[in-house]
Amino acid sequence: MTGISILGVSYAFPSTSRGVEELALDGRLRSEPERLKQAGFNRIHIAEQESPYELGLASAQAVLDESGVDPDDIGLVLYSGAAGETAFHPGNVTNIERSALRTADRNRFPATRLQFDLGLENASVIGVDQLGGTNLFGAIRVARSLCLTEGISHALCVSTDFMPTDSVRETIFTCTSDAACSVIVGQDRGRNRIVASRHVTKGFFWEADRLRDEILGAYFPNAQLIIGKTLDDAGWSADDVDWVIPHNVNLRSWELVLKLAGMRNARLWSRNVPRDGHTLADNFINLRDALESGSVRGGERVLLFGYGYGAHWTAIAMEA
Amino acid sequence: MMVDRILITGATGLLGGLLLRSLSVKYPEADILVMVREPKRWIEYLSGFGLMDRRVAPVAGDLLVPGVGLTPEARAALGGRFSSIIHLAADTCLTSDLEQARAVNVEGTRQLLEATEVGGSPFCLVSTALVAGLRTGRIMESDLPSRAGWANAHEQSKAEAEEVVRSSGRDFTIMRSSPIVCDTSAGRVTRYSPLFQLLRFIHAGFTPVLPGRADSPVDVVPADFVADAIRDLAFRRETRGATFHLCAGEGAATLENIIEWSWEVWSEDPLWRRRSITSPVLTDFYTYQLFETAALETGDAPLVRLFSQMGGLVPHFAHAKHFDTSGADAALGYRAPSVSSYWRAIAAEVNRSVGTGALESAA
Ligand SMILES: NC(=O)c1ccc[n+]([C@@H]2O[C@H](COP(=O)([O-])OP(=O)(O)OC[C@H]3O[C@@H](n4cnc5c(N)ncnc54)[C@H](OP(=O)(O)O)[C@@H]3O)[C@@H](O)[C@H]2O)c1
Numbered sequence: 001m002t003g004i005s006i007l008g009v010s011y012a013f014p015s016t017s018r019g020v021e022e023l024a025l026d027g028r029l030r031s032e033p034e035r036l037k038q039a040g041f042n043r044i045h046i047a048e049q050e051s052p053y054e055l056g057l058a059s060a061q062a063v064l065d066e067s068g069v070d071p072d073d074i075g076l077v078l079y080s081g082a083a084g085e086t087a088f089h090p091g092n093v094t095n096i097e098r099s100a101l102r103t104a105d106r107n108r109f110p111a112t113r114l115q116f117d118l119g120l121e122n123a124s125v126i127g128v129d130q131l132g133g134t135n136l137f138g139a140i141r142v143a144r145s146l147c148l149t150e151g152i153s154h155a156l157c158v159s160t161d162f163m164p165t166d167s168v169r170e171t172i173f174t175c176t177s178d179a180a181c182s183v184i185v186g187q188d189r190g191r192n193r194i195v196a197s198r199h200v201t202k203g204f205f206w207e208a209d210r211l212r213d214e215i216l217g218a219y220f221p222n223a224q225l226i227i228g229k230t231l232d233d234a235g236w237s238a239d240d241v242d243w244v245i246p247h248n249v250n251l252r253s254w255e256l257v258l259k260l261a262g263m264r265n266a267r268l269w270s271r272n273v274p275r276d277g278h279t280l281a282d283n284f285i286n287l288r289d290a291l292e293s294g295s296v297r298g299g300e301r302v303l304l305f306g307y308g309y310g311a312h313w314t315a316i317a318m319e320a
Numbered sequence: 321m322m323v324d325r326i327l328i329t330g331a332t333g334l335l336g337g338l339l340l341r342s343l344s345v346k347y348p349e350a351d352i353l354v355m356v357r358e359p360k361r362w363i364e365y366l367s368g369f370g371l372m373d374r375r376v377a378p379v380a381g382d383l384l385v386p387g388v389g390l391t392p393e394a395r396a397a398l399g400g401r402f403s404s405i406i407h408l409a410a411d412t413c414l415t416s417d418l419e420q421a422r423a424v425n426v427e428g429t430r431q432l433l434e435a436t437e438v439g440g441s442p443f444c445l446v447s448t449a450l451v452a453g454l455r456t457g458r459i460m461e462s463d464l465p466s467r468a469g470w471a472n473a474h475e476q477s478k479a480e481a482e483e484v485v486r487s488s489g490r491d492f493t494i495m496r497s498s499p500i501v502c503d504t505s506a507g508r509v510t511r512y513s514p515l516f517q518l519l520r521f522i523h524a525g526f527t528p529v530l531p532g533r534a535d536s537p538v539d540v541v542p543a544d545f546v547a548d549a550i551r552d553l554a555f556r557r558e559t560r561g562a563t564f565h566l567c568a569g570e571g572a573a574t575l576e577n578i579i580e581w582s583w584e585v586w587s588e589d590p591l592w593r594r595r596s597i598t599s600p601v602l603t604d605f606y607t608y609q610l611f612e613t614a615a616l617e618t619g620d621a622p623l624v625r626l627f628s629q630m631g632g633l634v635p636h637f638a639h640a641k642h643f644d645t646s647g648a649d650a651a652l653g654y655r656a657p658s659v660s661s662y663w664r665a666i667a668a669e670v671n672r673s674v675g676t677g678a679l680e681s682a683a
Contacts, residue, residue, distance in 0.1 A: 031618070038617065173618055204595040213526055213622045220528035220611075221598035252614040259607045260529070 004144040004185055006192040006318065007154070008067030009288035011181040011281065012058040014047035014091075020175060029170045036175055040251035040270065044177040044277035047091040048165050052082035053110045055180035056160035057117055063156070063182040064118065074120045074184075075152035078143050079111035080128040080135035081160035081180070081280070091165040091178060114158060123156065132308030133247055134199065135159050136181060136281045137316065141197055143185040154186035161280035171208075172216065174249040174278045181281030191298060192291075196233035196317040198226050205311035215311060219253070220260055226313040227261040227305055234301075234317035238262040242300040243320075245269050245286045247307065248278040257305070266303070269295060280308075287318075296320045321555050323347045323403040327441070329355045329381070329432065330408030332365055334500065334511050335446065338547035339406065344376065346551060353397065355381040355388070355409070355432075381435075383409055383428025388435045399438035404554040406444045407432060410481075414472045414514050414632030421477035429481040433488050442491040444554045449496045449539065449567050451479040454639045461496075461565045461647040468639075472632035482563075491560045495550055498567040498643065498656075499633075501540040505657040507665025512673070512682045514633050515540065519670045520679045522579075523586060525597035526626055531608035532637030534576035538659065539568045539643055545656045552652055559651055569645035571658030575602060575637055578663060585667035592671065605638035629683070 018026075020033040020041055029036065047055065056079075064071060081087070087110035111125045131138040136159040143155035160180040163169070169176050185194075200222065205211050231238060241263045246254055254268055269290040272282070279285065283304040290296040298320055305315040326343060330336040331354040343352060352375060356362045359378040366376060379397055382389040390398060411424035433443065452459045453466025453475055465479030485492050501516075502509045509516070521527045549566045553559065573581075579599050586592045612631070615623040649655055673679035 035617070035619065173620075202596050204597075213626075214524065216623065217521075217524070217526040217528050218598055221601050224601050225598065252617065256607070256610060256614065259610065260601050260603060 003188045003193045004147050005188040005194065006140075006183060006287070007069065007186045007189060008063045008184040009181065009284050010059045010062035010066055011179060011285045011288065012055040012062070013045040013177065013179050013276065014050045014055065016048045017043045017045045019043050023169055023175070028166070028168050029175070030168065031170060031173060036170065036173065039173055040273040041175040041277055042274035044169060044175050045179060046165055046169075047162055047178040049090055051088050051090050052160035052162040052180065053087040053113070056081065056087070056110065056158050056182070057114060059180040059182040060114060060118055060156060060158050063184055067184050069154050069184055069186070071119050072122055073154045074123045074156050076143060076146055076155035077111060077115050077120060077123045077125045078128050078139035078155060078157045079114060079125065080131070080139045080158070082110065082162050083127065083129060084108065087160065091162050110160070120156065130310060131312050132310050133280045134306050134308030134312040134314045135161070136183065136284055137197075137199065137306050137314040140183060140185055140194075140316070141199060144194055144197065147185060147187065154184055157183045157185060159281040172212065177277040177279045179276070179279035179281060179285065181279070181284050183284050191320065193319045194316055195319055196230050197315065198230040198233060199312060199314040200226055201310065201312050203310070208309045208311070218311070219307060220256060222313040223257050223305060223307070224260045226315050227257075227303065230303070230315040230317050236301060236317060239265050240301050241266040241303045243267055243269055243290065243296050243302045245283050245290060245302055245304045247305070248273045248276060248282040248286070249307070263303070291320065321403065321557060323350050323555050325351050325353070325400070325402045327353045327355065327398065327402045327405040327436070328408065329383075329406070330410060332356055332362070333408060333412070334503070335543055335547055336408045338503070338543050339408070339550055340376065342547045342551045350375065350403070352376045353379055355379050355398075357382050383424050383431060386431065388428075388431050390435060395435065398436050401439045402441035404442050404444055405436055406446065406550060406554050408446045410478070412474065414474050415628065416473055418473040418476060421473040422480065425474070425477035426480045426484060430484050433484070433490060440490065442493070442560060443485060443488070444493045444495065444550065445481060445485045446550060447482050447494050447496045448475055448478045449498045449565055449643050450475040450636065451482060451496060452641055453479070454635060456639045456641060458642045458644055459565075460644045461563050471635040474632070493553060493556070493560060494563040495553060496563065496565050496567070497546045498539045498541045500543045500546060502542045502662065502666055504544045505542045505662060507542070507662035507669070509666070509669045512679055514629070516670060516679060517629055517683050518633060519582065519667075520674055520683070521626060521630070522582070522600060523592070523670055523674055525595065527600045527630070529603050529608055529611050530575065530600045530637055531605045531634055532575045532602055533640070534574060534602060536575040536637045536640045537572040537642055538575055538578050538637070539572040539641070540659060541566060541568055541656045542662065549648065549652055556651070562647060564648040564651065565643045565645045566648060566656065567643035567645050568656045568659050569643050569649075571656055571660070572642070573659035573663060577660065581660070581663045582667040582670070585664050586671050589671055605635065608634070608638065
């Protein structure tokens with residue numbers, strides 16, 4: 001079997017977590033906590049002590065250790081998430097020195113430091129950015145393509161997704177956590193092969209707050225379209241999908257996406273929604289847990305669908 | 321038949337104005353009495369219409385007041401014989417609750433029948449094709465209103481008004497119009513119908529789903545066709561007791577057609593095209609209702625507004641109906657223009673009026 005597979009996934013959450021009632025009391029939600037609970041949310045993780053870089057490094061180290069991939073075999077690092085100086089400070093540091101931006105210190109890149117800290121001497125480094133919740137999908141898309149065209153055997157994709165500690169934690173009826181997640185993509189070893197992937201960008205929606213109602217209107221038709229195209233590319237019908245590995249947005253919306261996409265047999269792996277809330281890498285965090293828990297078994301057909309501000313709709317069809 | 325005296329209610333409305341003009345052209349010698357709520361406003365209205373020199377006189381009446389609120393003189397005037405009483409006045413708002421809608425449309429009709437009982441004049445009720453409610457399939461003109469449920473209180477109250485007229489013992493004609501989408505067969509628009517508001521949402525990309533299938537019929541008509549058809553049917557003895565569909569019938573469009581034609585027109589506007597708005601997903605009614613429930617659950621004001629404004633209309637797309645118009649076709653000798661002949665003008669008007677903000681302020 002040839003192709004590109006997901007060879008390992010690891011993630012790291014910060015040590016602090018908060019319940020939705022607590023967040024409401026702190027004024028960090030827009031909706032009533034009850035409504036968010038109905039939508040599936042209970043707790044989220046908030047980085048107070050840890051920096052994005054620390055969590056990114058921890059998740060990357062873990063995926064290397066767990067997958068057994070030799071660091072020398074990593075030919076590419078794709079880093080997405082907190083950029084520049086912000087990557088090195090915990091979420092509760094809000095006044096990052098602007099002076100750092102005026103000197104060569106502005107070039108203290110977390111992506112290259114990661115290569116150094118992990119000892120990935122054979123890897124070239126690329127930053128993937130500005131894809132919102134589809135950052136990691138974007139990184140995997142580029143990695144898959146470069147593995148196929150440049151013969152790279154393994155690529156490490158790292159996402160570190162943070163908000164300042166005191167941010168409002170709700171966007172469009174969804175509660176958001178801080179997290180880091182790392183994925184190793186490489187030449188197929190018979191499991192978790194990426195069968196197809198699709199991505200669509202609609203720049204009109206770049207102003208997320210101002211165009212909130214338009215984004216809500218566009219979310220579902222575009223979800224249906226991108227899922228349909230991905231399934232077509234995979235040569236699957238909607239009924240062939242065994243599992244949908246979601247991004248952890250409002251569960252109600254998932255019920256609707258599944259219906260619109262006509263995936264009648266698919267089960268939604270939603271265990272982590274109340275535990276972890278939404279992160280920019282949640283599809284992959286969920287994928288790892290779904291595989292590890294034995295819910296998703298070898299050979300099953302899995303669809304990952306995500307949305308990112310900007311706006312982007314993306315999906316991966318994967319054979320577990 | 322000799323047409324010398326006509327009573328019209330609802331003459332200040334969209335259809336009423338066009339009908340009045342049409343009648344005064346065809347029957348220049350007839351005396352036309354219009355029952356209006358505010359005769360003072362009527363004078364203004366009439367001059368705007370250029371009908372000052374015609375034999376049109378107002379009489380004050382309000383369907384919400386017992387006895388239609390008529391003065392003794394007005395009661396005497398209404399008690400005389402008319403060639404036809406054409407009853408258009410109605411609560412036409414699709415978001416009215418049942419009590420409000422019944423008060424004007426059912427009780428008001430009953431009161432008008434009573435107030436004009438002495439003369440025993442033939443009574444024409446202008447009703448809506450949507451008295452078919454949530455029925456599906458071919459709807460015949462002879463079919464009685466729905467027992468399959470309703471999309472809104474307006475259509476339910478109009479169905480009950482039909483019943484009041486049918487059981488009144490008066491000579492009657494019932495004319496059921498499809499939703500009116502524009503004034504003229506050329507697609508000119510002076511008032512934005514609820515369908516326009518739905519098109520505004522679609523144009524803006526606010527509408528994620530619509531219930532229905534690609535081939536669900538969209539049966540709409542221009543007001544001038546309906547006005548002319550009322551004029552031509554209201555005075556016929558031979559069709560008394562009949563019900564007519566003033567609908568597009570065979571000329572109806574489909575949901576897919578109207579989305580496609582609208583996209584064609586809107587895409588000509590580079591600003592709109594660049595937004596790459598995706599057309600709503602057509603889905604079954606159950607899934608649409610899931611959306612509605614989810615939207616209401618969020619309590620989010622724009623979402624709640626969107627679904628409540630769509631709610632009175634869109635269930636019909638999911639309850640596909642073909643209106644048979646053979647009775648009206650035979651009696652009239654002409655048909656409603658096909659929706660395809662003017663839809664592009666409608667779509668262009670949506671794009672234009674969204675641009676000027678007129679459509680939003682009319683909501
Ligand atoms: N428009 C459509 O799409 C459509 C489709 C099918 C059937 N129809 C039927 O056609 C008829 C006319 O529709 P339209 O669109 O022309 O209506 P419209 O523009 O909304 O006008 C309604 C008319 O009814 C009058 N009216 C309302 N409440 C009244 C009351 N309590 N007492 C006396 N008069 C009252 C209004 O007078 P004021 O000026 O004083 O408010 C106005 O003249 C209605 O029976 C409607 O059900 C319309």
